[in-house]
Amino acid sequence: MSDSHDSPNDLTGASPAQMQSALFASMVLQQTNMAMMFLGQVPHPDSGKTVTDLEAAQMFISQMEMLEVKTKGNLTKQEEALLKQSLTAVRMAFVDAVEHPEKPGEAPKPAEPPAAETPAPQPDAPPAETPAPAADAESRKKFSKKY
Numbered sequence: 001m002s003d004s005h006d007s008p009n010d011l012t013g014a015s016p017a018q019m020q021s022a023l024f025a026s027m028v029l030q031q032t033n034m035a036m037m038f039l040g041q042v043p044h045p046d047s048g049k050t051v052t053d054l055e056a057a058q059m060f061i062s063q064m065e066m067l068e069v070k071t072k073g074n075l076t077k078q079e080e081a082l083l084k085q086s087l088t089a090v091r092m093a094f095v096d097a098v099e100h101p102e103k104p105g106e107a108p109k110p111a112e113p114p115a116a117e118t119p120a121p122q123p124d125a126p127p128a129e130t131p132a133p134a135a136d137a138e139s140r141k142k143f144s145k146k147y
Contacts, residue, residue: 024079028064032086035060039090039097052102054094061090 011019036042038057040050064087075083 021076021079024075025082028067028079028083028086031060031064031067032090035064035090036093039093040102041093041097050102052097054097057090057094057097061087061094064090 011022014022033042035057037044038051038053038060040052043049044051064083068083068087071079071083
């Protein structure tokens with residue numbers, strides 16, 4: 001690394017503890033991003049297409065779980081919270097990917113439909129209103145599952 005590049009990730013003046021903390025956070029985020037990519041939640045950086053590989057995603061989740069076990073009692077509150085939140089996110093995404101597998105040729109569904117795409121209800125078109133309650137029931141069902 002040369003000193004001629006000023007970047008926001010430059011840790012030249014940081015203490016060794018700060019550097020270790022930043023590297024740990026970077027590793028956790030990298031593992032999280034890889035798991036999310038293999039769960040079809042994030043497009044592949046090279047192709048731009050979504051990939052679903054549950055075995056690869058499970059490997060990254062298992063590595064994060066190993067980090068949680070091996071570092072127990074040795075992390076700062078912030079590091080512990082980051083790891084816990086990341087594990088929760090990837091576990092939930094894994095459950096969603098298993099319960100709702102993407103069919104070949106099917107476009108991935110966005111997490112939430114944009115508000116601009118929802119048409120205003122028209123008095124002479126009652127069928128347009130019927131899909132909305134089904135979507136609401138489905139979203140409620142997602143968050144009321146027991147694990």
